[in-house]
Amino acid sequence: MSNRAVLEVIALDAEDAVAAQAGGADRLELVTDMAADGLTPSREAFGRIRSAVGIPLRVMLRVADGFAAGDIEVLVAKAHEMRAEGAEEFVLGFLDEYGHVDLVSVERLIAELDGCRWTFHRAIDRAADRDALRKHLADLPGLDAYLTAGAATGVDDGIPTLLAEAGRSGQPGYEPQIMVGGGLLLHHLPQLREAGIDAFHIGGAARPGGWTGPVDEAAVREWRTALDR
Template sequence: MSKRALLEVIALDARDAVAAAEGGADRLELVTDMAADGLTPSLATFREVRAAVPLPVRVMLRASDGFSAGTPADLLALTDTARALRDAGADEFVFGFLDETGGPDLRALDALLAVLHDTAAPAPARWTFHRAIDRAASRESLRKHLVDLPGLDTYLTAGSPDGVTDGLPTLLTEAARTHSAEPGYEPVLMVGGGLHLSHVPRLLGAGITAFHIGGAARPQGWAGPVAASAVGEWRGELGE
């Protein structure tokens, strides 16, 4: 029997979370402010979502638009936020930062991981390196630099900064390398960013088993909520 494809849905609040769960989502990415492409939600929102649904919740750690961690003070504030979320029970996260050369910002990543993998925490945190990979100077070099970071189990990518349609060749190539378990390609390849239902057959055919949707789950656009029916359409296309 083939493995069930994972469907992750962006949620902004508990209402979104309930609709996503009703539609058949497997996991949530919790963010705020999609005008800035998704920033860190409040502690109150995290607690409300965690109470509303049993789904795993990956919480965005990102304080501003773009893929820079900002100044040392900005990074310190973000690590404080990460610690508060961890203390509130968050155990899955989404983040990723690039330095001025387009490589991974290891200073920022190490600072966050020091908080998320504090020995006092009840369990190791798992995390997704998000679409910063699509803006990296070298995707392959980035993966090699991150290969030993604890808890990294997923890359969220469109294969291109311009979306899945342009990124398909890259996604298909990386899917093959993921299946062969090349060093740096062990994490799950999750496709998102301009993803359409029409892409799904080819991606499934390449063995990709993780999909991420945001606007596609909102018939009214970002001004409206997640619709269970829209999520259900994706669940049906990906297989029950």
């Protein structure tokens, strides 16, 4: 069906990836080290996951906790390495100390990605001005999604913002898909779907045993079923 919503699931390893795909995930976000909120995985981990599943993979480009880019040379080298390994989609997003988008770092990195599609992640939820951030990024090649909860504290607080931004779809800065994630719960889905939002991202919700446990196929399927309802 054409209006099928996108379900993206965080995967740390091939076992996660296989379970998520079996449960109905459309795409995976690949990270390591969730204690630091998700950093770039190793190229070996990417290779194992790429061999294990057939769905698209978005690779996190992030080398330190927080929303500063840190050492941009390290990030560019990692992006280069992942591209060489066959990665075609990415996740990134950096702010400066004032909460404005770090355009220099973002542009440096996407030059290395050379047209690949990418998500600007939840750094938008920490931005001083969300609208300004979107407009600054509006003309960058490859940007096709914002991963956002609408608020730094999560979807419960962010719903008014998410609904308002969904209402601006197609305006300058609002062309990329809104992908909701960050404290997202099943009961949030009807209202968000009603507003036309059609992409969702889960991490902990796919792991009933917590981050030390693997992705659970049944948990992912519950989300898939709810989205397809």
